[in-house]
Amino acid sequence: MTTTVAHPSRLRAVALIVRRSLRRHAFATSVTILASALAAGLVMAVFAIQSQSQRAFTGGNVGFDAVLGARGSKLQLILNSVFHLDESPGNIPWSVYARLKADPRMRFVVPYAVGDNYKGFRIVGTTPNLFDEYRYGDDHSLMFSDKGRSFSPDRREAVIGSFVAARTGLRYGDHFHPSHGISFDDSDDDHDHHAHDEEYVVVGVLEPTNSPIDRVVWIPIDGIFRMGGHVLRADGDVYVPRHGEAIPEDFKEISAVMLKFKAPTIGADLDNVINKEGKEFTLAWPIASVMASLFEKFGWITRVLQLVAYLVVIVSACAILAAVYNTINERRREFAILRALGARKSIVFSAIVIESAAIAAIGAVVGFVFYGVIVGVAASIIRSQTGVVIDVWSYHPALIVAPPGMIILGALAGVIPAIKAYATNVAANLNPHS
Amino acid sequence: MPLLEINNLLKQYAAPDGSTSTIVDVSAFELEPAQQLALRGESGSGKTTFLNLIAGILAPDSGRITIAGDEITTRSEAARDTLRATRLGYVFQTFNLLQGYTALENVELAMMLGRGLDRPFARKLLEQVGLASRLHYRPAQLSVGQQQRVAVARAIANHPQLVLADEPTGNLDATNAQTSLTLLRDLCESNGAALLIVSHDPTVLDQFDDHRDFAEINRASQHAEATT
Incomplete structure (x- = not known):
């Protein structure tokens, strides 16, 4: 057929x-x-x-190699200081920062002090060199939009991330009052009750970085020390900063020290000294590995x-x-x-x-x-x-x-x-x- | 050589009471190429089953059917499908057009399943049956007479050697019945196809010089008549 x-x-x-x-x-x-x-x-x-x-x-360049903070969880330390989430595990003395800043093995060192917020966005006290030395992603520098600049370390000036600017409406030249604490209750009508008396002026808005930096309000670290209601403790003594008076370094406390090494091997050396031999502090290093453990959990x-x-x-x-x-x-x-x-x-x-x-x-x-x-x-x-x-x-x-x-x-x-x-x-x- | 040759064809069904009922029992039947033959048969006489056996839709219990020298009764179902698609045309009482398809698509689909799509010929066939302006109408948008004309065009679509027609005018009024019948006969003649038509309608049967009683051919019918 x-x-x-x-x-x-x-x-x-x-x-x-x-x-x-x-x-x-x-x-x-x-x-x-x-x-x-x-x-x-x-x-x-x-x-x-x-x-x-x-x-x-876990994979991106967060701009730092390690974070030094109070003895405790490495993950909490990174979440608090790199991703600006979670609470700080505690404070460490300013002298730790001073020692590391003088350490020739460091490319740059930045202190972080947290404790306040503006409309839910973290206020982080730091030093102006952050804006000069910090690199993120593929070696990008932080850039200011328009006429913005870094804050002056001894003035009530602030630099805000792009996301903060977009969400809060703050612009260059605007003034604001920080609120106490790191959490913000939008339903709380008595915002003024929680607001500090200190008024800050925005002197810089950062260009978007697509990183946690965008969600931060940066002010001089001295501003955190001197914020109304804040007390500094060292060796059991309490110190309340007074206007016009320099704060003794022994009383200065910070939340973390952000570290960028000159060579990768330094991390292992510090890990030995701080985490394995020491008992006072925690070095969160390498940051990507610590974050990977979060995803494993x-x-x-x-x-x-x-x-x-x-x-x-x-x-x-x-x-x-x-x-x-x-x-x-x-x-x-x-x-x-x-x-x-x-x-x-x-x-x-x-x-x-x-x-x-x-x-x-x-x-x-x-x-x-x-x-x-x-x-x-x-x-x-x-x-x-x-x-x-x-x-x-x-x-x-x-x-x-x-x-x-x-x-x-x-x-x-x-x-x-x-x-x-x-x-x-x-x-x-x-x-x-x- | 006859186009269609049937010998000792037997088809039986199991009756509800468990007994065996013989529907088709044809000892010998022949149809010559291009011959047009009408078979008269009453309802229930087994003539649809007879046509389905010739078309290869049903397989006989025994016997032999040969079309143009090819014995189809020993062929596989797929081979019978191919023969039906390429050599046979079938016109049904209820038209059996595909409802979701246009008139043109009904003809074209038959071609795709058969000898391959020949769109100019499909259009020509529909023009010949008077549906040039209804190519893209679906069956529900056509009158019953027009639907049967689409079915006639479809039956010729693959240049068949044999066209089977089962009560093709059964659902049509007198005018449409005559038109469809004339078209069917003319198209078969012009395409060189033999036509085997079964009907109980005398006005259809009288138009054929060549017509026979199905009961004469089918011994099962004779037996049924004898027992009633």
């Missing part, structure tokens, strides 16, 4: 059958596509957010989120199965007609599997919209909470693997309906027998 059936023609037939079916069941198809899109978007977003946030917190959360995403994908595959399966009964006559026209069973089977795969494929494409929305919202939250910026469209293998994965799953979901269509009794579904 001669066979003159052109295979490309059969493929065109299958494509036409699939297109017409999708059009005839437009509503059910649209709903199923949305479910698939949500699943694809979610699974891509979970992997991408986890990966990018881990990279942002909370890895189970990621795994739970991934599990949820996988379950949503399975549910979407079931939705495809149900949607296509439900059309099979009403389409029995269509299949019978196709078979009567000479369509092989394999063509009917293929058409159903490809239809399911097509739904999943369209869902996967639309899924990128959901992905953009989910990661965009997550990035916005992460940025507002930490200052760390996540690139929504940064490459992640999930963006490559998920779409074909969804299509394969969609095709598999079509197998059961396809078997049902495959088994259609042609003669019984064509027309009345006579």
Whole structure:
């Protein structure tokens, strides 16, 4: 028996059958596509957010090699001084900073003192050399927008991060009163009660760095020492700074010392001396390793989120199965007609599997919209909470693997309906027998 | 050599009471190339089953069907599908058009499943059946007469050697029935296809010089008549 059936023609037939079916069941198809899109978007977003946030917190150049602080948790020390989150583990004497500043192995040393906020944004007391010597990312310097400049160490002047400026509305030349403490209750009507009397003027707004720096209000460290209500303690004595009087160095306390080494090996030396042999202080070094431990501790959360995403994908595959399966009964006559026209069973089977795969494929494409929305919202939250910026469209293998994965799953979901269509009794579904 | 040759064809079904019911029992039947033959048969006489056996939609329990020298009864289901797609046309009483497809797509799809898409020929066929202005209408947008004309065009789409027609005028009024029948016969003739039509309508049967009673061919019908 001669066979003159052109295979490309059969493929065109299958494509036409699939297109017409999708059009005839437009509503059910649209709903199923949305479910698939949500699943694809979610699974891509979970992997991408986890990966990018881990990279942002552990892989970027935070500008310092190590942080020295009170004896305690390295993680807490880094969260407090690098990411400006969490509470300070305690204070250390100014003399520690002075010694390290004089240490020839240091490229630069910066003291941090925290304790106040402005509308929830950390106020960090430091020295002006931060703005000259600090480098972030790929060796970028801190830049002031327009006519901004660094603060004068003995004036009530402030430099604010770009995110602070955007959220609080503070601009160059504006005045503000710091609030006591590092937390801010927006629902508290009695803000003035918590505000310090001291008034600061903004002399510089930093250009965006896409780092935690953007969320900080910087003032001279002397300003923290002299802020109303603050007391300095050293050796059990209490000292209340007085206007016009230099503060004895023995009473000065700071939250941390930020260190940038001249050579990487210095970190190991200091680690030995401070962490292993000493008992007074903690050196958080290397910063990336300490932050990585945070993600290891909370890895189970990621795994739970991934599990949820996988379950949503399975549910979407079931939705495809149900949607296509439900059309099979009403389409029995269509299949019978196709078979009567000479369509092989394999063509009917293929058409159903490809239809399911097509739904999943369209869902996967639309899924990128959901992905953009989910990661965009997550990035916005992460940025507002930490200052760390996540690139929504940064490459992640999930963006490559998920779409074909969804299509394969969609095709598999079509197998059961396809078997049902495959088994259609042609003669019984064509027309009345006579 | 006959185009269609049938020998000792038997098709039985299991009856609800567990017994076996013979539907088709044809000892010998032939149809010559380009011949147009009408078979008269009443409802329930097994003529649809007979046509489905010739088309390869059903497999017989025994017997032999040969089309243009190819014995189809020993062929696989897929091979029978290919034969149906490339050598046979089928016109049904209920038209059996695909509802989601336009008139043109109904014809084109048959081509895609058969000898390959020939869009100019598909358009020409629909023009020949008077539907040049209805190419992109879906079946629900066509009258029943127009729907049957689409079905006629579709049956010719793959240049078949044999067209089977099962009560093709059964759902049509007299005018549309005559139009469809004339088109079907003319198209078969102009394309060199043989036509085997089954009907119980005398006005259809009387138009064929060549017509026979299906009961004469089908021993199962004779047996059924004898037992009733």
